Structure formats: C-alpha cells, structure tokens
Amino acid sequence: xxxxxxxxxxxxxxxxxxxxxxxxxxxxxxxxxxxxxxxxxxxxxxxxxxxxxxxxxxxxxxxxxxxxxxxxxxxxxxxxxxxxxxxxxxxxxxxxxxxxxxxxxxxxxxxxxxxxxxxxxxxxxxxxxxxxxxxxxxxxxxxxxxxxxxxxxxxxxxxxxxxxxxxxxxxxxxxxxxxxxxxxxxxxxxxxxxxxxxxxxxxxxxxxxxxxxxxxxxxxxxxxxxxxxxxxxxxxxxxxxxxxxxxxxxxxxxxxxxxxxxxxxxxxxxxxxxxxxxxxxxxxxxxxxxxxxxxxxxxxxxxxxxxxxxxxxxxxxxxxxxxxxxxxxxxxxxxxxxxxxxxxxxxxxxxxxxxxxxxxxxxxxxxxxxxxxxxxxxxxxxxxxxxxxxxxxxxxxxxxxxxxxxxxxxxxxxxxxxxxxxxxxxxxxxxxx
Numbered sequence: 001x002x003x004x005x006x007x008x009x010x011x012x013x014x015x016x017x018x019x020x021x022x023x024x025x026x027x028x029x030x031x032x033x034x035x036x037x038x039x040x041x042x043x044x045x046x047x048x049x050x051x052x053x054x055x056x057x058x059x060x061x062x063x064x065x066x067x068x069x070x071x072x073x074x075x076x077x078x079x080x081x082x083x084x085x086x087x088x089x090x091x092x093x094x095x096x097x098x099x100x101x102x103x104x105x106x107x108x109x110x111x112x113x114x115x116x117x118x119x120x121x122x123x124x125x126x127x128x129x130x131x132x133x134x135x136x137x138x139x140x141x142x143x144x145x146x147x148x149x150x151x152x153x154x155x156x157x158x159x160x161x162x163x164x165x166x167x168x169x170x171x172x173x174x175x176x177x178x179x180x181x182x183x184x185x186x187x188x189x190x191x192x193x194x195x196x197x198x199x200x201x202x203x204x205x206x207x208x209x210x211x212x213x214x215x216x217x218x219x220x221x222x223x224x225x226x227x228x229x230x231x232x233x234x235x236x237x238x239x240x241x242x243x244x245x246x247x248x249x250x251x252x253x254x255x256x257x258x259x260x261x262x263x264x265x266x267x268x269x270x271x272x273x274x275x276x277x278x279x280x281x282x283x284x285x286x287x288x289x290x291x292x293x294x295x296x297x298x299x300x301x302x303x304x305x306x307x308x309x310x311x312x313x314x315x316x317x318x319x320x321x322x323x324x325x326x327x328x329x330x331x332x333x334x335x336x337x338x339x340x341x342x343x344x345x346x347x348x349x350x351x352x353x354x355x356x357x358x359x360x361x362x363x364x365x366x367x368x369x370x371x372x373x374x375x376x377x378x379x380x381x382x383x384x385x386x387x388x389x390x391x392x393x394x395x396x397x398x399x400x401x402x403x404x405x406x407x408x409x410x411x412x413x414x415x416x417x418x419x420x421x422x423x424x425x426x427x428x429x430x431x432x433x
Contacts, residue, residue, distance in 0.1 A: 022203035030214025037215025043208025061188035066294030067167025087307040094309040098316035107228040108324025195280040206271025252413030275390040289419040303397035310392025311356040322374035
C-alpha cells in the first residue's frame with residue numbers, strides 16, 4: 001500500500017533544513033571563535049545522551065511486540081541468520097575495499113615517521129579499552145547478568161536477547177498475555193512519542209557538535225593528513241553509491257531516492273558525528289515504507305554492531321596508513337591478517353566510546369608488525385573521519401533492512417519503488433507517532 005503524502009510544512013519548520021543551518025552556523029562559529037565554539041560541546045553531548053536514554057526501551061518494545069505478533073516463529077531465526085550472513089559479507093567487502101584503496105593511493109607515503117619519536121600516551125588510553133575477546137567471550141557478553149542490567153548498561157545486543165525471549169514467550173502464551181501485549185504496544189508508541197519530542201533538539205545537538213569539532217581541532221589540523229581524509233571520504237562515497245547502490249538496484253530501489261528519504265538522519269549523523277541519534281527515526285521510517293516491525297527491530301539494532309561498513313573501511317585504511325607512514329613494509333599475508341583480525345575486533349568494540357579507534361588499536365595490538373604508537377598520527381583527525389564512518393554505517397543498515405524485507409517477500413520491487421517515490425520527504429517523524 002503506498003505511503004500517504006503528508007502535508008507540506010513551512011521550510012523553516014523542516015527538520016533537515018534546521019539541521020543544515022545549524023551545522024553551517026557551527027562551522028562558522030568554530031572558525032571565528034574557537035574558544036566559544038569549544039564550549040558548545042555539552043549541546044552535542046546532551047542531545048546524544050537524550051537519544052541514547054530511550055534507545056534500549058525503544059528496541060525492547062519494538063522487537064518484543066513485533067515477534068509476539070508474528071504468526072511464523074521460524075521467521076525470526078530465518079531473518080536473524082540471513083541478516084548475520086549479509087552483515088558479514090558486506091562488512092568484509094568494506095574491509096577489503098579499504099585495504100585495496102590504501103594500497104593504491106598510499107596516503108601514508110612521505111611522512112617518514114620514526115615511531116619512537118611519537119607521543120603514544122593518548123593512544124594508550126584507547127589501548128586500555130581495547131580488550132581482546134575470544135568468540136566465546138563475545139557470546140557470553142551478549143547474555144546480561146540480569147534483565148535490568150541490559151537496560152542499565154544500554155548494551156543493544158543484550159536488550160535484543162531479552163526482547164526476543166519476551167517476544168517468544170508472549171507469542172506462546174497467546175490470549176493470556178493480551179493485556180501485556182497491549183501494554184507493550186502502547187509503550188512502544190509512547191517511546192516513539194518521546195523520540196519525536198527529543199528530535200526537536202537535533203539542530204542544537206548538531207550545532208554544538210560541529211562547533212566543538214571545528215573549534216577544538218580547527219581546519220588547519222587537516223593539512224598534513226588531508227590525503228588520508230580525502231581518500232577515506234572518496235572511498236566511503238564509492239561504497240555508498242556504487243556498492244550499496246548496486247545492492248539497492250539488485251533488490252529494486254534507487255540508493256539516491258533512499259538517501260533523499262532519510263535526509264534528516266543523514267544530516268543529524270553528519271552534525272553529531274554519531275550514528276546513535278539516527279537509530280529511532282531510521283527504524284520508524286523503514287516501517288513507514290513497508291518493512292515489518294519485527295524485521296526492522298531485529299535487523300537495524302543488530303546491524304549497529306555487526307554491520308559497521310564505514311568503520312570497516314576506516315580500519316584497514318588507517319592500519320595501512322600507519323604502516324606506510326612508519327615505513328613498515330607489510331606482505332600480502334600480513335595485510336590479510338590485519339583484515340581477518342579486524343573482522344573480529346570491529347564487533348568486539350561496539351558500544352565503547354570512540355569504538356572504531358578502540359577497535360583499530362586492538363587490531364594493531366594483535367598485529368605487532370605495525371607500531372601501535374603510530375595511531376598518534378591520526379588521533380587528532382579521528383573526529384573528522386568519524387562523520388563519514390557513522391554516515392556509511394547508518395546508510396548501510398538502512399539498505400540491509402530493505403534487502404531483508406525484499407528477501408523475506410514483505411515488499412515487492414514495485415511496492416518498494418512506489419513507497420519510496422510517494423514517501424513524505426520534507427517531514428521527519430510523523431506527528432501522529
């Protein structure tokens with residue numbers, strides 16, 4: 001069924017325009033008055049914390065009610081298995097593309113850095129967070145100590161485990177749990193209502209984060225490392241428009257139309273350098289164009305851990321940049337070892353602040369031929385690169401959800417194209433949520 005077109009809002013009330021203006025003002029303030037701009041950091045941090053505050057509740061109620069309302073319980077396992085297979089294939093492809101581009105453009109050539117002269121103290125702070133985990137450790141970590149602990153820590157995978165169990169239980173008990181189902185469904189709408197309120201502060205959050213980034217690090221910080229940043233952004237663009245574009249074309253939608261549909265989320269991620277604020281509204285928009293509630297609830301939050309395409313590109317590119325900058329010659333076997341280790345460490349660092357940088361430090365710690373101290377070279381520009389990482393991660397998870405919906409037969413090619421074409425582009429979250 002086509003998505004109805006919402007009434008057009010005045011341009012100054014459209015969320016993506018407000019965020020775009022806020023980002024521009026943040027850049028201007030960062031350039032003109034770095035000290036004042038740096039003091040704007042709490043605006044960005046506060047907005048991200050407000051969104052993270054409700055993510056666990058939103059995921060729980062969405063997944064639990066979605067699964068409980070499904071007639072085919074086998075579909076949950078089937079969707080989960082297909083999603084994990086898709087995540088692994090695409091994120092591995094992203095790691096490989098990052099490695100190929102780094103070997104082709106060689107952004108680290110010409111630095112001639114002696115690792116012993118670098119100040120590695122700041123990197124060691126991240127090294128302390130990069131805990132090595134076996135597969136068993138990771139799987140055991142997914143199980144929370146208590147139900148409450150999953151919500152207290154905000155670990156999305158743990159929340160999904162609890163939600164899936166509750167969903168199966170509610171489905172098995174049937175009518176006896178109808179009051180609980182009604183309560184959960186009502187709470188789900190209430191949580192999205194809270195998100196709708198919080199998203200009004202998105203322009204402030206984007207302004208604060210962008211002003212802080214430019215004010216603290218300055219445009220001048222990009223100078224010596226502009227080749228690495230440029231290579232990373234170009235590779236990210238290639239991945240979105242070519243790789244994800246081809247995937248979208250194969251299942252029946254245009255990546256450009258999809259990007260226009262989620263333009264608010266793209267700009268919010270760009271402004272805040274974080275993918276978390278986009279999670280609630282991305283899930284809602286995917287439901288609006290025909291993906292089932294249960295599928296969206298399973299694929300998107302899980303993808304935030306297992307389908308980090310932008311982070312994957314960054315990890316292999318940055319690792320080879322450090323090797324090139326410190327004249328560390330790597331054989332093909334050593335490079336493939338970096339790729340293999342990154343496939344694991346990229347998942348193990350999820351949920352940690354600065355997760356991609358932490359995961360990269362953890363990767364280099366396992367591959368001793370590349371000096372970990374070399375990470376000090378890119379610590380100052382990591383904030384600039386985090387914007388592209390987060391953007392690719394969010395777009396990749398949106399595309400993955402549409403792929404799963406088509407794979408499961410929830411949408412035909414024609415329905416998906418029509419729903420995207422008829423979707424309301426100017427608005428953000430529906431007022432009726």
